[in-house]
Amino acid sequence: MTSELRVDHCPGCGRIYQINLRQLCANCAAAEDALMALMEKELRSNRKLTTEELAERVSERPEKIRAWIRKGKLKVYDYPNLADACDLCQAPIRKGKLCQNCSTRIRGEVQHAYEQDRLMQERKRRDNSYLNKR
Template identity: 35%
Template sequence: MDLDNCPNCGNIYVKNTIRDCCDACYKKEEADYDRVYRFLRKRENRAATMETVAKATDVEEYLLQKWVKKGRLQVAQFPNLGFPCDRCGTLITKGKICENCATSIKQELSAFENEKNRQDQLHTAVYHSQDLKK
């Protein structure tokens, strides 16, 4: 049994895999979720942005992002919802980083590997040339 402080209110609670906050905050989050879901179920609100949903329901954007990450709010049904890329902050709907950042990281890794291979080849060439001098 792990005890932790609730990240929302600071009260001590028993940490588990289902809830990441105390019972009181969990109940408030569930009430907020119900309010958001009722808002989004209306046809005219399905394409609402994060900001619009947050203002209309008086629910913090970080909670909306949390629910999208956990799959409670399906982006297939609500296409303008998402959460920020861990690297650049662009709104994404899956994973941890956006496609642009993933491509950039792959390019950086490729350049690093190429440089490492070049350094290894130089080291090998120097090593062999020293053997030839002996």
């Protein structure tokens, strides 16, 4: 029985590490924990911080904070101004990947496309039945 050591390159620093649930090496996991603690401390002192203000206070990229919000690592329900960004228009969102406007627009476009397809199929059937009656 051979036991295979599963390793990968850490996405944070590039070092080789043994694969774990966090998908980070020990050093990057500790740095992430320290950053999370610092963010929680800042948010406790001012729960109305925006994502950009929090990023500035902890010297981190807003994109990383948004990614943590999207993954559920940073909960937004206690912090009214923390938000992710819509994948299409970059409007602030609190959950999901699209804002309400983009979601509604896409739904409408899909419904319109289905309706156009249905009308085209109906037209083809009607034309075929006309040709068969001759």
